[in-house]
Amino acid sequence: MSTAPHFDIDVSSFWADPYPDLARMRKEAPIAFVPQLGSTVFTRRDDIFSQEKRIDVFSSHQPNGLMNVLMGHNMMRKDGEAHMAERQAMFPAVSPRTVRDIWVRQFKAHGDRILDELAPQGRADLCKAFALPLSAECLKDVTGLTNMRFADMDAWSQAMIDGIANYTGNKEIEARCHAATAGIDAAIDDMVPVLKKHPNSSILSVLLAAGQNMDSVRANIKLAISGGQNEPRDAISGAIWALLTHLDQLALIQSGKATWLDAFEEYARWIAPIGMSPRRVARPWSYGGVDFAPEDRVFFMFGSANRDEACFSAPDRFDVTRDTQKSIAFGAGPHYCAGAFASRAMVADVALPGAFARLKGLRLDAREPVRIGGWAFRGLLNLPVEWDAP
Template sequence: MSDAPRVDLDPAELVADPYPSLARLQAETPIAFVPQLGATLITRRNVIFEQEKRIEVFSSRQPQGLMTRLMGENMMRKDGEEHGAERRACFPAYSPRTVRDRWSDAFRKAAQDALEDMARQGQCDLVRDYAMRLSGEALRAITGLHGLTWQEMDAVSQGMIDGIANYSGDPCIEARCLAATARIDAAIDAQLSEAPEMSLLDVQMRAGLPMDSLRANIKLAISGGQNEPRDAIAGCAWALLAHPAELARVRAGEASWQDAFEEFARWIAPIGMSPREVAREDVVEGVRFDPGDRVFLMYGIGNRDPEVFERPEVFDVTRDTRPSLAFGAGPHFCAGAAASRSLIAEVALPMLFERFPGMELAGPVAFTGWAFRGPKSVPVRLGGAV
């Protein structure tokens, strides 16, 4: 077992707001074993960036990990050529060209439909009425699982997310996760004979991937491709409304919607960590790691490292976010990054603020989670629609 210093953290405090506790850890004990999580946490940005690439030590393979046990062994839980082969098989569904030529119109249609429905209301919740819907519709298009409604897409995604973050071993959470994966398997089975062209289902079938891998990679796409855009769309809209000077900078052309999205994803990372398993003994920053140790690469607090980002706790749309870890680093950089950026920065945010220029917050907004973090709701008064 790693000889990292032991530091106790309260999981409830992490769920409510992980940043104060993790900032202290980063400043005082940047590599620490947290018994409540059963893992050694690495919290400094540059150390995470360097070590994530060392797959021979910090392996993504976790045969007994929650994601593998509950969702199957997807490409995110593989390394080297095995990972590369599946990534190449999936890439045609996610490529910037496919996103531009095939999915962007579907994104705009989904946004337009949601905005039309919202315009008939004086007040709405951007999580439920906009972000959740757009993310679900985008995933229906990209995965090819048209048999799932956008509401079902969000439900099965949340079930899996809760399951793979269930480090306390709650049996009810695990049961909901397994029910979610069973629903996805049924949707895959129903679509096999009519896989939409260039969908994730289609490109994996044409590449000849084994069915177990195909299923696991679709579940991976749903688990990450629903909550991250959902939380980023609603969260970034909230951040801009809560920081009107930053919104004014975007509207004045001093920063782009892309800048606003990238800064929000740095500031409040929708995906706060990535787990690894130690494959062989090694020493990092004076800390010994032993085979079998569980390690969490803490992206969220890494994105607030004061050695890399000036005033990291401040939301600043003009910041240089290139060092951000929001999409990961190294060979496991988010495969769906182009789709996410298109959906959020090219469609969801500009269309929302253009349609409702007088939109304002209508109540308090609470965020939750540390492995995955997002707003529970974002109530807004829409004002006059354009």
């Protein structure tokens, strides 16, 4: 255990709204041991930005970590050359050029079809009716698992996310995660012969073409699904909600004084969909007055870093004109999110402009409150809205 000062939290309150506790930690104990999480947490942006790059100390390689145990040994849980080799193998499927030349067109087709079906209804929960299916349909294309139903893509992604954040050891959550990974393995098995015969730009296809062994292929596809579904799904619904509750910010975009990309980047800073990244201490280390011992567990709290008062003025305010260059919503250093370009395109180029253009008079439905939760992964649980049906 590290020598960091202890900071107690109420787990249910932290799940409902972690920001008050994180603000106190940044002020009183920026590196703190949280007994309820069994981990030492980093909460200040500059500490995280510098120490996440120290892979010799804060290693992503966690043989006994939940992600390895439940999903297989993927590139996120590797460092150095092993990480870069697998990252480079995946890159052709998610590069800026591939996103621009291939995926944006397909993303837009999915968005148009979903909005065509939604527009006449006049009322919906946009988490379930728009953000979820759009993210999942796009991810089916990007992963190459077009044989899956979008509902399974979302359910299996959520089951894995719940599993790798299951620090309290809930057996039901673990069982759902195992069922999800078995379903993904079956979908991969079905698509391998198809993509070997008809290769394309999907992750599964490019990993097979690169000769990656099947254990790594499976693990990295599961990684892509675990983050590639929830992050854009939650950013789509969250950014729409943020704009509907900050109409002055929406007006800036609609008047051309800000962009949909500005809204996405600011939302990802304000409420980081991926709020934490775990690390294993690889060797004795001292930093910030705290001594770390090998095998200590560390959480880099991205959600806290992005509200650090030392880097962002009025950090609790949603402001689409803000300079978000210091945001680390997608991580920092060698483990910067490989899917960041695809996520930006899905949300800023397709989902946000599409929803506000097609759903005229879009507004919150006052009959049902919006619910939001999570700290390791945070997002809206529902988004009841209405609009003027044609």
